[in-house]
Amino acid sequence: QVQLVESGGGLVQAGGSLRLSCAASERTFSTYAMGWFRQAPGKEREFVAAISWSGRSTYYTDSVKGRFTIARDNAKITVYLQMNSLKPEDTAVYYCAASQFGHGSSRLGDFGSWGQGTQVTVSS
Numbered sequence: 758q759v760q761l762v763e764s765g766g767g768l769v770q771a772g773g774s775l776r777l778s779c780a781a782s783e784r785t786f787s788t789y790a791m792g793w794f795r796q797a798p799g800k801e802r803e804f805v806a807a808i809s810w811s812g813r814s815t816y817y818t819d820s821v822k823g824r825f826t827i828a829r830d831n832a833k834i835t836v837y838l839q840m841n842s843l844k845p846e847d848t849a850v851y852y853c854a855a856s857q858f859g860h861g862s863s864r865l866g867d868f869g870s871w872g873q874g875t876q877v878t879v880s881s
Contacts, residue, residue: 759783759855759870766851766875769843773879777838779853779872787831790861792868793838795849795877802852802865806838810859818863821847843879850874 760782769775777793792807806827807816815827826839836853854868862868 759786759789761853761855761870761872763851763853763872763875766877768878768880771843771845771879771881773843774839774841775843775877777840777851777853777875777877779836779838781834781836781855784834786834786855788859789855789857789870790859791827791829791836792854792856792862793827793836794852794854794865794868795847796852796874797849800849804863804865805851807856807861807863808836809861814861816861816863840877843877845879845881847877848879849877851877 763779765777793805796802808827812829824842829836852874853872855870856868858867
């Protein structure tokens with residue numbers, strides 16, 4: 758399994774921006790699709806965005822399209838989530854995950870390695 762460590766969460770006002778980073782432990786990172794999921798209090802963990810191993814394909818849940826951008830730097834074994842125009846409903850713990858299905862997936866069960874999560878809080 759790939760070890761993943763997220764960073765970049767915090768408190769921001771509505772309309773603001775944050776960039777999350779997820780550093781991986783292995784060079785084999787470049788063969789994995791990567792994803793971001795989030796979990797709000799009392800809710801199930803949900804898909805946010807994913808990127809294929811090459812970075813050529815990206816996927817987003819409808820609620821973040823046009824506001825969030827996922828990117829990866831295989832040389833730095835890091836994946837990013839740029840979050841703009843944040844809304845209070847984006848408040849959640851955000852998790853980075855790695856999938857051996859290299860073309861990308863939105864299914865939680867396809868991701869076998871998970872980070873510890875980073876809190877994002879958006880105030881109104």
